[in-house]
Amino acid sequence: MSVGKYIKDVWGAVRSLGRGMKRTLYYFTHHKEIITQQYPDNRETLNLPERFKGEVVMPHDEKNEHRCTGCQACELACPNGTIKVVTRFDMIDGKKKKAIDKLVYHLELCTMCNLCIEACPSDAIKMAQTFEHSVFDRNKLTKILNNPGSKIMDGVE
Amino acid sequence: MTNEELKAKITELLPAATFEEGGEWININIESKDWLSAAELLRHESSLFFNYLFCLTCIDWKTHLTMVYHLSSTQYRHNLVVRCKLDRNKPEIESVSHIWRTAEFHEREVYELFGVNFLNHPDLRLLILPDGWEGKNPLRKDFEDPVNMIKL
Amino acid sequence: MYRETQIIAGSSHPSFAEVGQPGEFIINVGPQHPATHGVLHLVITLSGETIKKVEPHLGYIHRSIEKMCESLSYRQFIYVTSRMDYLSAHINNHACAMCVEKGLQVEIPPRAQVIRVLMDELTRIASHELWWGAMAMDLGAFTPFFHAFRERETINDIMEETCGARLTMNYMVPGGVMQDIHPDFQKRVKEFIQLYKRKVHEYDEMVTGNIIFQNRMKNVGVLSAEDAISYGCTGPTGRGSGVSCDIRKLYPYEIYSTLEFDEVLETGGDSFARYMVRIREMNQSIRIIEQLIDNIPEGEVLTKTKAVLKLPKGEFYTRVETARGELGVYIVSEGGTNPFRIKFRSPGFSNLSVLDHIARGSKIGDLVAMMGTLDLVIPDIDR
Amino acid sequence: MWSFSNISDNIHDWLSANFNATWTLIIEMVIAGTLVIGLFAMLGLILVIMERKVSAWMQIRLGPNRVGPKGMLQSMADTIKLMVKEGMTPNGADKIMFNLAPFVAMIVAMLLLAPIAFAENFQLWDLNIGVLYITAVSSIMVISILMAGWASNNKYSLLGAMRSGAQIVSYELSAGLSILAIIVLTGSLQVSEIIESQRNGWWLFKGHIPAIIAFVIFIIAVTAETNRAPFDLAEAESELTAGFHTEYSGMKFALFFLAEYVNVFIVCGLGATIFLGGWMPLHIGNWTGFNNAMDYIPSSLWFFGKTFFLIFVIMWFRWSFPRLRIDQLLNLEWKYLLPISMVNLLLVTLMAIMGWHF
Amino acid sequence: MGAASLIVLIIAAIAFSGIAILISKFVLKPTTNKQKGEPYECGIPTQGKTWIQLNVGYYLFALIFLIFDVELVFLYPWAVVAKSAGWIALIEIVIFFFILFMGFLYAHKKGALKWM
Incomplete structure (x- = not known):
């Protein structure tokens, strides 16, 4: 190894290290580049996109009515048995009509794959933008989506 | 080489092989005892030069097992699917891990998931399943998982 | 519903019962090791600092996805594949959706094709960003990890907006994509391209040009082209050895044949070549995105398919290029609603098998560099 | 002007005025020992928080910011945590x-x-x-x-x-x-x-x-x-x-x-x-x-x-x-x-x- | 304070570490289980003996170091007087370094500085 090349090597090494140090110093002095989010503090301002798949919910209107006909399309579409539809038959105007008793939703099994929502023919369920799902008791993750006493909206078949 | 040329060439070189229609690639069936010599031919014959084994798997047809080898040539860019029928009760086939090194891991995987015994494999041990796992081959159709989580 | 299974893995290894020469010892790297990024377990035979043998032990997170898929319908099984190589979930979904479409013989709308390719390339960039940071962290530089995450988070935000999830999207379904893109999608992607172009020189400053880093990478884990083919190494691992194996170029799918991009090839075969392939590949992905982002055709994003999909009897194989290499999806159908057998030819599995071959004779520190540049994602290997 | 040497001299003078030479030395040793331990503990606390802040800012993070004002007591909390570990x-x-x-x-x-x-x-x-x-x-x-x-x-x-x-x-x-x-x-x-x-x-x-x-x-x-x-x-x-x-x-x-x-x-x-x-x-x-x-x-x-x-x-x-x-x-x-x-x-x-x- | 400070420092160090460890001993109740005392090897039981003969690579550097460090100790008194001794000091150190460098080259040529 010639002395010239030796010195060139050392100089090149020092320069390459210097470039890296310059970059870190830049970030050290430029605090506006910081990307940390102050999570539990910024709960109020936290905006999740409307398509975010947090959990399956069943929207009810002010008259406590939902759109679920109990057709079980979601149950069939679900790859891992997250949704169980329990149906009953109501007597309306002397006719037997199928309606849901309970729509049981196992959040602990759900993979948020969106297939149930795609499958639903009457837009009865949708994804909610919640994400803080941790609980101390696993049973709390098994949810019943329809409100107690709710019934099907008029005009939904 | 186009599929027709390939077909002609293989018919000439491997008279024992039978062709199967369907799929975008040439499918051939080979007796499992002929597989090793066929594999060496396919790999080393200069006009075929199948040097890249891109998929090696096994299918359980409930009556028999089928080894499926997907071969490709990085030089001629032609592909070939080779099938070997195996006896379901005593599946045995020659290992090709010395021809295509990637086969070593894939064969170990097939060995434990299907129970196919690869003859002359350098290191045929369990790769994925825990030690002491014996007899049960998870990807066989008759395998029932005692702790299966989802019943559909 | 749940039952804990007791799995005692790696308790005894017959081939390692007897210890070799004096001065050699066996060390377990993983399953809980900072450099294995997951639960890979390597049993290494060492002599001093020199590696004599590396033996991977897998199966710590094996979920037998192939078996699971046999009991799921053609619409359902796709969501599982997001969990294989979770860093390129879109591309996995894409491969499966394409394979089902091949069986159904449906054409997907041009808009869906463009969206799929855009998502694939964004995923590829995101995956390479994470790899870049994680690999630098393996080599002892922590800072690049966070810098890489800044760009990666931007992509994740874009994904979240359109697909509703950040990692396991399940966005591509047989027949197209699940939903149309978000109205802001194009704007956000353009912003990301701007950000990327502004920051890309930092990668060079922080890592690529760094003399320590170059010395750690050059001539480490040299893999010849023949061995790369023989071991089935694809993706950046194969291309780092000079093997032309980009499925997007060789067997173009979707609209890749109409796009202008280069297949990145390096001839070194060492860790640095694999590193450079990924870095240059990110630029190529940006190039593809730039071509497409303003030219998304109008129209449907989902072809109408039957509610219950049935594939004809036969065998279907698709190959796509994920961020790690060639992913093959092999569906054997008996004509029912469920696949009879599915095989995923995952790139990581083949890439891992080469580790022993390239690691022999090098130092422990080199092993980390090699594992970093092979870019192993353990769920992809364990499936 | 205020300086460490003045203080140490004053202490020394005061001690020698009130005690004999041996006791002066012993008390000084005790003071020195306490000071050194204090310096040690302080150095540990300061350097740890300094390292964490420096690394955070270089890595475009905020770093510890919950314990104490701007997270300055984080290393104190770490010490307590380490103390109660086995x-x-x-x-x-x-x-x-x-x-x-x-x-x-x-x-x-x-x-x-x-x-x-x-x-x-x-x-x-x-x-x-x-x-x-x-x-x-x-x-x-x-x-x-x-x-x-x-x-x-x-x-x-x-x-x-x-x-x-x-x-x-x-x-x-x-x-x-x-x-x-x-x-x-x-x-x-x-x-x-x-x-x-x-x-x-x-x-x-x-x-x-x-x-x-x-x-x-x-x-x-x-x-x-x-x-x-x-x-x-x-x-x-x-x-x-x-x-x-x-x-x-x-x-x-x-x-x-x-x-x-x-x-x-x-x-x-x-x-x-x-x-x-x-x-x-x-x-x-x-x-x-x-x-x-x-x-x-x-x-x-x-x-x-x-x-x-x-x-x-x-x-x-x-x-x-x-x-x-x-x-x-x-x-x-x-x-x-x-x-x-x-x-x-x-x-x-x-x-x-x-x-x-x- | 003089040499007595060394005693103070040693006592302070022992007291500091001792008290810290003792406090942690008193604060918590130790728990035991079978796996707890095993050496950490990523969660896998260790195979083979740990205390074995190690590769010579590590020790070779210690040997070379020994030689060079002794030379370095010679240099300290020289450095103190170098300025006042003038040219003699420079000539001496050039000769000294020349011999040292020859030894260094020899070690280099023999491959002692290459990691094995």
Whole structure:
């Protein structure tokens, strides 16, 4: 190894290290580049996109009515048995009509794959933008989506 | 080489092989005892030069097992699917891990998931399943998982 | 519903019962090791600092996805594949959706094709960003990890907006994509391209040009082209050895044949070549995105398919290029609603098998560099 | 003007007036001991939070910001956490050696404080071979690491300890040679004299380029000697999980941790003393006004300021560079640093003899 | 304070570490289980003996270091008087370094500085 090349090597090494140090110093002095989010503090301002798949919910209107006909399309579409539809038959105007008793939703099994929502023919369920799902008791993750006493909206078949 | 040329060439070189229609690639069936010599031919014959084994798997047809080898040539860019029928009760086939090194891991995987015994494999041990796992081959159709989580 | 299974893995290894020469010892790297990024377990035979043998032990997170898929319908099984190589979930979904479409013989709308390719390339960039940071962290530089995450988070935000999830999207379904893109999608992607172009020189400053880093990478884990083919190494691992194996170029799918991009090839075969392939590949992905982002055709994003999909009897194989290499999806159908057998030819599995071959004779520190540049994602290997 | 030396003199006077000589000495020793322990604990707390903040800002993060104002009490919380952790000894370990190793590390770190001049006339022991003393004692550090690594009965620990053994002994040479370059100029090994010789300017500036080269080599060598990244092969968390202290937990681990930080402080203090004039204020030529203004800043602030600047530089290294490999590490020492520092020493000698420095 | 400070420092170090460890001993109740005392090797039981003969690579550097460090100790007194001794000192050190460098070259040529 010639002395010239030796010195060139050392100089090149020092320069390459210097470039890296310059970059870190830049970030050290430029605090506006910081990307940390102050999570539990910024709960109020936290905006999740409307398509975010947090959990399956069943929207009810002010008259406590939902759109679920109990057709079980979601149950069939679900790859891992997250949704169980329990149906009953109501007597309306002397006719037997199928309606849901309970729509049981196992959040602990759900993979948020969106297939149930795609499958639903009457837009009865949708994804909610919640994400803080941790609980101390696993049973709390098994949810019943329809409100107690709710019934099907008029005009939904 | 186009599929027709390939077909002609293989018919000439491997008279024992039978062709199967369907799929975008040439499918051939080979007796499992002929597989090793066929594999060496396919790999080393200069006009075929199948040097890249891109998929090696096994299918359980409930009556028999089928080894499926997907071969490709990085030089001629032609592909070939080779099938070997195996006896379901005593599946045995020659290992090709010395021809295509990637086969070593894939064969170990097939060995434990299907129970196919690869003859002359350098290191045929369990790769994925825990030690002491014996007899049960998870990807066989008759395998029932005692702790299966989802019943559909 | 749940039952804990007791799995005692790696308790005894017959081939390692007897210890070799004096001065050699066996060390377990993983399953809980900072450099294995997951639960890979390597049993290494060492002599001093020199590696004599590396033996991977897998199966710590094996979920037998192939078996699971046999009991799921053609619409359902796709969501599982997001969990294989979770860093390129879109591309996995894409491969499966394409394979089902091949069986159904449906054409997907041009808009869906463009969206799929855009998502694939964004995923590829995101995956390479994470790899870049994680690999630098393996080599002892922590800072690049966070810098890489800044760009990666931007992509994740874009994904979240359109697909509703950040990692396991399940966005591509047989027949197209699940939903149309978000109205802001194009704007956000353009912003990301701007950000990327502004920051890309930092990668060079922080890592690529760094003399320590170059010395750690050059001539480490040299893999010849023949061995790369023989071991089935694809993706950046194969291309780092000079093997032309980009499925997007060789067997173009979707609209890749109409796009202008280069297949990145390096001839070194060492860790640095694999590193450079990924870095240059990110630029190529940006190039593809730039071509497409303003030219998304109008129209449907989902072809109408039957509610219950049935594939004809036969065998279907698709190959796509994920961020790690060639992913093959092999569906054997008996004509029912469920696949009879599915095989995923995952790139990581083949890439891992080469580790022993390239690691022999090098130092422990080199092993980390090699594992970093092979870019192993353990769920992809364990499936 | 307020200074440490006034306070210590006052205490000494008051003690000698009220007690006899023996008691004075004993009480002074007790005070000194308490002060040293306090300094130790403070250094640990400050350096840990400093490292975390420096790393966070370089990594575009905020860093600890929950405990105390701006997270400044985070290291206090960490200490409490470490205190309530069980310091366990693994089954197969050599129990005596295993438990002795943190003590050795601490004693070495503590002993190194003796000749450091924290402020004007404020020094525990101004011995005439101060610099040699520091070089000598600091090399005992490797023994504690080897003890810890060997006694742990863990393969990672053993490899880490062996690495650090090879590493520390190698880098001691170039650290010593770069210190010698300045010793040639000062002609004394006594810390107070070295500082005194820089009254008209720091050696870094007075010694021209050779002094700067010596300074750079010194910084690199001490980074390696204190096992800091990019030379943290003894710990190398991505290769050896935690290196020689893999098996240590709770307070025993904390002691190693503390000793490492105090070592960093001491080598930086030594660097500040030798190259940057210790507690000497910055004086530029004959700018009387400027010089007087500088004099007004207390000498202790000067010392700590310079030391913390050097510590910052070492932290800066850590968060910028990847880790070297063991053979590259030794190559760097034997093929680059050692020959360069030898040639540099010759240059400095020539310079000293010709009187080319100021 | 003189040499007495060394005693103070040693006592302070022992007291500091001792008290810290003792406090942590008193604060918590140790728990035991079978796995707790095992050496950490990523969660896998360790195979083979740990205390074995290690590769000579590590020790070779210690040997070379020994030689060079002794030379370095010679240099300290020289450095103190170098300025006052003048040219003699420079000539002496050049000769000294020349011999040292020859030794260094020899070690280099023999491959002692290459990691094995």
